[in-house]
Amino acid sequence: MACDGFFWRDRRLAGEPEMIIRRRTVLAAGAVASLASGLAAAQGGRSNAARFSLAFAPHEGSFASRGGLIEQIAFAADQGFTAWEDNQARDRPVEEQERMARALEQRGMTMGVFVASMPKWAQFRPVLGGPDDAERDAFLADIRASVDVAKRLNAKCMTVVTGFLDPKTPLDIQTARIIDVMRRANDIVAPQGLVMVMEPLNTRIDHPNVYMQTIPQGFAIARALNSPAVKVLADLYHAQIQFGNLIPTLEACWSEVAYVQFGDNPGRKEPTTGEINYASIVRWLKSRRYGGVIGMEHGNSQAGRPGEERLVAAYREIDQG
Numbered sequence: 001m002a003c004d005g006f007f008w009r010d011r012r013l014a015g016e017p018e019m020i021i022r023r024r025t026v027l028a029a030g031a032v033a034s035l036a037s038g039l040a041a042a043q044g045g046r047s048n049a050a051r052f053s054l055a056f057a058p059h060e061g062s063f064a065s066r067g068g069l070i071e072q073i074a075f076a077a078d079q080g081f082t083a084w085e086d087n088q089a090r091d092r093p094v095e096e097q098e099r100m101a102r103a104l105e106q107r108g109m110t111m112g113v114f115v116a117s118m119p120k121w122a123q124f125r126p127v128l129g130g131p132d133d134a135e136r137d138a139f140l141a142d143i144r145a146s147v148d149v150a151k152r153l154n155a156k157c158m159t160v161v162t163g164f165l166d167p168k169t170p171l172d173i174q175t176a177r178i179i180d181v182m183r184r185a186n187d188i189v190a191p192q193g194l195v196m197v198m199e200p201l202n203t204r205i206d207h208p209n210v211y212m213q214t215i216p217q218g219f220a221i222a223r224a225l226n227s228p229a230v231k232v233l234a235d236l237y238h239a240q241i242q243f244g245n246l247i248p249t250l251e252a253c254w255s256e257v258a259y260v261q262f263g264d265n266p267g268r269k270e271p272t273t274g275e276i277n278y279a280s281i282v283r284w285l286k287s288r289r290y291g292g293v294i295g296m297e298h299g300n301s302q303a304g305r306p307g308e309e310r311l312v313a314a315y316r317e318i319d320q321g
Helices: 018-043 069-078 094-106 133-153 171-192 215-225 236-242 246-256 278-287 304-319
Strands: 055-057 157-160 195-198 230-235 257-262 293-296
Touching (some): 069 094, 133 171, 157 171, 157 257, 171 195, 171 215, 171 230, 195 215, 215 230, 230 236, 236 246, 236 257, 246 257, 246 278, 278 304
Parallel strands (some): 157 195, 195 230, 257 293
């Protein structure tokens, strides 16, 4: 299940002859080339306007040399990106949220996730599985407030981090408490048609002592809740560090995955800079007809415009998978 409800459709399944498909593909490619050429002439430079086949989502900072938030959205659209992601959107002023939503709508781009309840990373809080009801109540208050943010942004998905471990509470008790608080959060978002995606994080490099550490752990909690409004975010950078075995893990847990994020390892930069074979991941996602957003949850390996050009080129490369 993808957060935006869009799924791949293979036209051959509808009975169209292969020759017709090939002819249409050639014609479509010619149209795209003509459009790209026209845009390049109009802009006085090179255009990369052909849309990506998957909804890769940059974020503010991916194209920092192009200007502010709205200018970066426009530039990303001109490069063929069809989605956007913004972890910090909840903390932006309402007017800025509305401007971002208008910019995305004008460009025909899908809004990806934002973080519904930002953890206090330096304090290792919240501890949602511990004995303190106040932390769970504060988490639920954030979820309620995030419903309005999602509506402003036309977002269908919001990221949820299930907090940190309590060293004094048995793990099974913590799990039961987290299932309980996520059930209460489900009661808030489900009537609004929204989806919370729980994000497993790695403890080896970035987030020591977090509760949810693997995609299978998220799968278990999502299965216990058995709700379309509580699913898993598969951030493959974190997953590679913590557990690896990416495609078999996705295959086993796919029924509860509603959102995917990319980032290579080591370094958390764009695909093709590390050990993860993202071309194979893309082929697998296409085989599953995944039509949801893929967050580009990483930095650029090079600074400035050369790094931005390399970023686009890396996604062009893996998009051929």
